[in-house]
Amino acid sequence: xxxxxxxxxxxxxxxxxxxxxxxxxxxxxxxxxxxxxxxxxxxxxxxxxxxxxxxxxxxxxxxxxxxxxxxxxxxxxxxxxxxxxxxxxxxxxxxxxxxxxxxxxxxxxxxxxxxxxxxxxxxxxxxxxxxxxxxxxxxxxxxxxxxxxxxxxxxxxxxxxxxxxxxxxxxxxxxxxxxxxxxxxxxxxxxxxxxxxxxxxxxxxxxxxxxxxxxxxxxxxxxxxxxxxxxxxxxxxxxxxxxxxxxxxxxxxxxxxxxxxxxxxxxxxxxxxxxxxxxxxxxxxxxxxxxxxxxxxxxxxxxxxxxxxxxxxxxxxxxxxxxxxxxxxx
Amino acid sequence: xxxxxxxxxxxxxxxxxxxxxxxxxxxxxxxxxxxxxxxxxxxxxxxxxxxxxxxxxxxxxxxxxxxxxxxxxxxxxxxxxxxxxxxxxxxxxxxxxxxxxxxxxxxxxxxxxxxxxxxxxxxxxxxxxxxxxxxxxxxxxxxxxxxxxxxxxxxxxxxxxxxxxxxxxxxxxxxxxxxxxxxxxxxxxxxxxxxxxxxxxxxxxxxxxxxxxxxxxxxxxxxxxxxxxxxxxxxxxxxxxxxxxxxxxxxxxxxxxxxxxxxxxxxxxxxxxxxxxxxxxxxxxxxxxxxxxxxxxxxxxxxxxxxxxxxxxxxxxxxxxxxxxxxxxxxxxxxxxxx
Numbered sequence: 001x002x003x004x005x006x007x008x009x010x011x012x013x014x015x016x017x018x019x020x021x022x023x024x025x026x027x028x029x030x031x032x033x034x035x036x037x038x039x040x041x042x043x044x045x046x047x048x049x050x051x052x053x054x055x056x057x058x059x060x061x062x063x064x065x066x067x068x069x070x071x072x073x074x075x076x077x078x079x080x081x082x083x084x085x086x087x088x089x090x091x092x093x094x095x096x097x098x099x100x101x102x103x104x105x106x107x108x109x110x111x112x113x114x115x116x117x118x119x120x121x122x123x124x125x126x127x128x129x130x131x132x133x134x135x136x137x138x139x140x141x142x143x144x145x146x147x148x149x150x151x152x153x154x155x156x157x158x159x160x161x162x163x164x165x166x167x168x169x170x171x172x173x174x175x176x177x178x179x180x181x182x183x184x185x186x187x188x189x190x191x192x193x194x195x196x197x198x199x200x201x202x203x204x205x206x207x208x209x210x211x212x213x214x215x216x217x218x219x220x221x222x223x224x225x226x227x228x229x230x231x232x233x234x235x236x237x238x239x240x241x242x243x244x245x246x247x248x249x250x251x252x253x254x255x256x257x258x259x260x261x262x263x264x265x266x267x268x269x270x271x272x273x274x275x276x277x278x279x280x281x282x283x284x285x286x287x288x289x290x291x292x293x294x295x296x297x298x299x300x301x302x303x304x305x306x307x308x309x310x311x312x313x314x315x316x317x318x319x320x321x322x323x324x325x326x327x328x329x330x
Numbered sequence: 331x332x333x334x335x336x337x338x339x340x341x342x343x344x345x346x347x348x349x350x351x352x353x354x355x356x357x358x359x360x361x362x363x364x365x366x367x368x369x370x371x372x373x374x375x376x377x378x379x380x381x382x383x384x385x386x387x388x389x390x391x392x393x394x395x396x397x398x399x400x401x402x403x404x405x406x407x408x409x410x411x412x413x414x415x416x417x418x419x420x421x422x423x424x425x426x427x428x429x430x431x432x433x434x435x436x437x438x439x440x441x442x443x444x445x446x447x448x449x450x451x452x453x454x455x456x457x458x459x460x461x462x463x464x465x466x467x468x469x470x471x472x473x474x475x476x477x478x479x480x481x482x483x484x485x486x487x488x489x490x491x492x493x494x495x496x497x498x499x500x501x502x503x504x505x506x507x508x509x510x511x512x513x514x515x516x517x518x519x520x521x522x523x524x525x526x527x528x529x530x531x532x533x534x535x536x537x538x539x540x541x542x543x544x545x546x547x548x549x550x551x552x553x554x555x556x557x558x559x560x561x562x563x564x565x566x567x568x569x570x571x572x573x574x575x576x577x578x579x580x581x582x583x584x585x586x587x588x589x590x591x592x593x594x595x596x597x598x599x600x601x602x603x604x605x606x607x608x609x610x611x612x613x614x615x616x617x618x619x620x621x622x623x624x625x626x627x628x629x630x631x632x633x634x635x636x637x638x639x640x641x642x643x644x645x646x647x648x649x650x651x652x653x654x655x656x657x658x659x660x661x662x663x664x665x666x667x668x669x
Contacts, residue, residue, distance in 0.1 A: 249436035
């Protein structure tokens with residue numbers, strides 16, 4: 001994206017072509033719009049406030065996880081531990097509250113501390129021992145999964161206190177019933193968008209992703225930025241875990257199995273470059289919503305959900321292609 | 331930040347436009363029976379057959395039919411989303427094979443509160459009355475049948491048993507396992523237990539996730555632990571095929587008896603080939619047909635299905651043994667599912 005390159009932004013006046021958003025930014029919009037139009041024609045149940053609220057509820061866990069994943073990918077890294085770290089957090093929250101009888105808010109805090117701790121661990125291994133993120137998070141993914149299974153004995157936890165279910169509460173906006181979780185997700189995205197685009201630490205994150213050596217020479221503490229990024233990502237996995245519990249009303253030890261790849265899908269569909277340094281956090285939200293729209297829409301029109309997987313695969317390839325093309329152009 | 335601001339504005343505009351459009355679209359209520367089927371995965375042949383059966387039966391009875399599935403076995407969130415989407419689509423009846431017996435319950439509750447009849451197929455929910463009805467194999471009985479068969483076949487020999495199970499905490503895995511031990515005449519748990527019994531005769535227990543490759547690994551490890559194993563219980567036929575591979579590699583395939591549960595076509599052929607001594611056959615098509623019929627009835631009369639309906643289980647064996655009733659391979663192939 002051009003705004004990450006101050007030198008080109010300074011060349012005024014810019015030509016019209018350069019002013020147009022790149023295809024990797026426009027792509028997800030076009031895909032979403034086409035999908036919405038298609039499903040609206042195919043099903044008279046698709047186009048309603050209630051149905052859109054439902055889609056947002058269905059994407060919010062992956063959506064909030066993907067905030068963490070976006071930060072990590074913007075630095076040029078990747079986090080494979082996302083889903084299982086979240087699952088461990090949910091088991092800590094639900095078991096601490098139900099079986100240890102801790103005050104619910106304290107139990108939730110413990111869960112978030114555990115996931116943030118895993119983020120910190122990822123960050124430490126990557127910055128201090130200089131291990132590749134792919135390998136580090138592959139390891140912590142397995143560790144988190146095993147700890148979840150051992151700690152929960154593969155048993156689902158039910159009978160949760162209200163505080164754990166808070167984000168599932170609803171309010172009405174006209175005819176539409178919306179959960180607090182959806183509001184939280186949108187608020188988190190707006191907050192991160194502001195922090196990334198308008199503050200110095202946000203700029204540093206892009207700089208580290210673009211060219212770590214140049215960033216270091218400019219005086220940016222690259223290692224500290226990386227450490228902080230993975231830790232914050234871990235924090236978001238904890239919040240996502242709380243949202244998951246609120247959504248399903250249970251502590252589920254088998255959660256998190258598919259979320260790793262779903263977050264990467266959302267990030268890529270949203271136009272963020274897997275090579276780091278280029279992309280936008282709001283695009284990730286769009287990416288997550290695109291996947292949700294296909295799952296919902298195909299069910300409504302009675303098409304097997306395998307087609308959702310097929311379409312997602314095609315869109316991912318298109319998104320990465322668009323990224324490559326715009327990279328070559330710039 | 332011109333571009334990002336633009337995108338925010340576009341998002342807001344799109345949202346407004348959609349809300350405006352949505353109020354224009356009329357909701358037309360359809361009186362035609364509308365049935366949704368949610369399976370654990372799209373790829374397991376058992377569920378493929380169930381879906382085919384339900385789809386055909388729905389077409390025959392003039393009902394509208396849709397289906398969805400989790401991404402993997404155990405994908406509760408995927409099944410929750412599927413339930414919500416189907417309620418949004420306006421189904422009157424949801425047929426579901428729950429991946430997680432407990433975790434799916436709140437979503438089912440919401441659907442039922444919205445006036446949808448929910449029937450569990452194949453696997454129960456926990457608690458069982460979280461759904462209107464359950465159409466399923468009696469898995470404990472399926473285990474008892476192969477246990478009795480194995481006991482008759484092993485008469486006079488001291489059993490050294492390996493059990494290749496499903497995965498921890500799954501009721502179907504526990505019921506088949508405990509039923510097998512009960513049928514064999516060993517110490518076991520009752521049908522409602524989620525725990526796996528382990529009498530002294532069972533020298534090795536391993537999880538297979540119902541998968542052939544993991545079944546093979548499990549059997550290899552069990553043989554390492556105790557080379558004298560002479561009877562292998564397997565949760566399903568892919569696990570049995572994996573166990574056979576391991577036994578063959580160890581040169582023991584002739585002397586060890588494998589029994590299993592499911593009755594898929596490949597499994598029945600393996601009974602014919604002598605890979606599996608006997609298997610308990612279950613009937614996904616029947617579950618599907620009963621479920622669709624109940625859905626049509628509910629749409630037309632408002633009467634819901636209730637309670638547990640046993641869809642039956644039959645022992646398929648190439649070589650019958652005295653005292654245990656079984657059907658031959660020909661019967662098994664005529665009634666099997668899958669390819």
